[in-house]
Amino acid sequence: MEAEALRVLIVDDEEELVSAVEERLNLRGFQATGVTTGTEAMEYLADRPCDVVLLDVKMPGVGGLEVIKRIKEEHPGVEVILLTGHGSAQDADRGMQLGAFDYVMKPVKIDVLVRLLISAAERKAKGEA
């Protein structure tokens, strides 16, 4: 774990949120990168390897559910954790059906997020093995 930092991609339309989470994860030894649209996320994944995607469900333009669908199609190995707001339980269920590892409601406690990221990465590792 320590030797290989987990590669995390954060996708959310709130730039401020993305930058803060990115920095906090980096401080905890992750290798985190943030983007603010679904399109950017797909472009990023096309070029660079990634372990877990932290994905906001509600985004203007290409929405979170569309992104997870494409990730699962194009990069089936990448685990996705959904970030949802209040009143979007339906979206969360839909995301789980599409293959999300789990979902958390915003705002998220960093410790919870870290534990989830590690669990997701473990499943990914198991899957690859």
Place this chain on the structure above:
Amino acid sequence: MTNDVSQGPTPEEGQDLLISQRRYRKMRIAAVLSVSVVAVVPLLIMTGVNAYQYQQALRTEVTSPLVRFAANGKQSLESFLSERLSALAMVVRERSYEELRDSRQLNRVLVNLRQAFGGFVDLGVIDEQGVQVSYAGPYELEGRSYSEYNWFHEVGMRGLYVSEVFMGYRNVPHFVIAIRQSTGAGSEFVLRATIDTDVINTLVGSLAVHRSGDAFIVNRENILQTASRLYGDVLERCPLPPFPFSTQAELIEVEDESGESLIASYAQIPRSPFTLVLLSPRGELHAGWLSLRQDVLIFLAISVLLILGVVIGGSTYVVNRAREADLKRAALYHKMEYTNKMAAIGRLGAGVAHEINNPLAIITEKAGLLQDLIMLSEEMPPKDKLMGLVNSVLKSADRCGGITHRLLGFAKHMEVQRETIDLDVLLQEVLGFLEKEAAYRNIQVDLDFPEEPPAVVSDRGQLQQVFLNIVNNAFAAVDDGGHIHIGIREVGSGAVTVTIADDGVGIPEDSLSRIFDPFFTTKKGAGTGLGLSITYGIVQKLGGQISVESKVGEGTCFTVTLPTGQAFP
């Protein structure tokens, strides 16, 4: 808010009450008047008609015996007179003048007449010169001359004579009948008989109809010929006005000198100076009627009072019930309107909560990062880094504040108040709530506002509700990526239209006419069916109009027309 809900909203209640009380008072007066007229007038007419008929019947009942008795009495008196005149006529035909001049023969005739007819007191034969040549009777009247007497000349003229009643020598009332006859020797004589009035008195006395009535005979000068119960004895003057000539029994109403009103039936006896008079005091006639009239009036008064009481009570009760029902309905409507608005706000609330969540998440993360930097870094992080984070937190908090402020501003306009409203600003406020949804669902909202949109004087809270309902419906109707077009246009002077058009599913034609009906909904299970009905009610109340056009698959367009000016009801 919670307080408002439990008490129920009371907008306009004061105004409603004022209008209502006047309206219901009018309603009550109209009800009382119409029902009273309908109930009382026939009663009055029926009572009047009945009373009149009864009065007529009563009158007939009193007057008809009077007339009948008069006719009968006249008949009897006429017979009485003609019998005696016929008897005299027979005597002068059967007996010669010479025979009659013989007092003994005349006495026999008198005895026969008394036996056959009665009432004869004496008989006398008077020659052409007026000298009584023979006499049979209780007095010594032979040789007496009647040449100076009126009656003697009259019998000479007419051949037949019936005198008025007089006292004469005997000082008892009697009258005279006389008949003229030729002697056979070129001259004439008169047979004269004195008739006792006892028979007539008895006859007339039996004719009085009532105990308080009277029956008597007067001559042409209104001198009593028989005793009257009311006006004195024989030969006294009867104080009644003279009776017009009639041999038929007539009925008249007269007033005597004492002012008493009487009903009189009278008839002249032919070939005599006598008029038979039957009197009945009017009071007699009226006594029955008066007591009946009193009963009728009391009955009528009680009936009318009862009817009026019931009508006033009933009308008041019904109108009060109607008013209560109206007030209840109005209160219910206000409550429904309020509930609908709260439901709309509730729907918004979900969206708002999500919106607030984003800045909240930023605050959490920025603050968390700040904590991380302090806890995890060995040296103090640079000042500008810290300031950047703190500014982010403050900015996000401001964002939250803005959102809650907007929601509160929207929810608080519950009381009706007039103010000048810029429609474009109001529509922007409404759209502010749906901004995020539009963004997430890629719904394009086009605004077509004139450079200086007309301001309207209206109620802000109500207008917000109207447009929020319609725009919410438009959002529900369109698919992701759909279009909504909102336009403001001034039409003519004093009116402005707001059109909200979408390219959504559209409304089927058969539903179109019903979409403003309460409880009609096309959102199966998701809607109350109150939104548009309440929207319709509010627009009406604000003095405006709302219309809708729609085509399935092409979209729906709502047009709200509002008065701009002071034409607020």
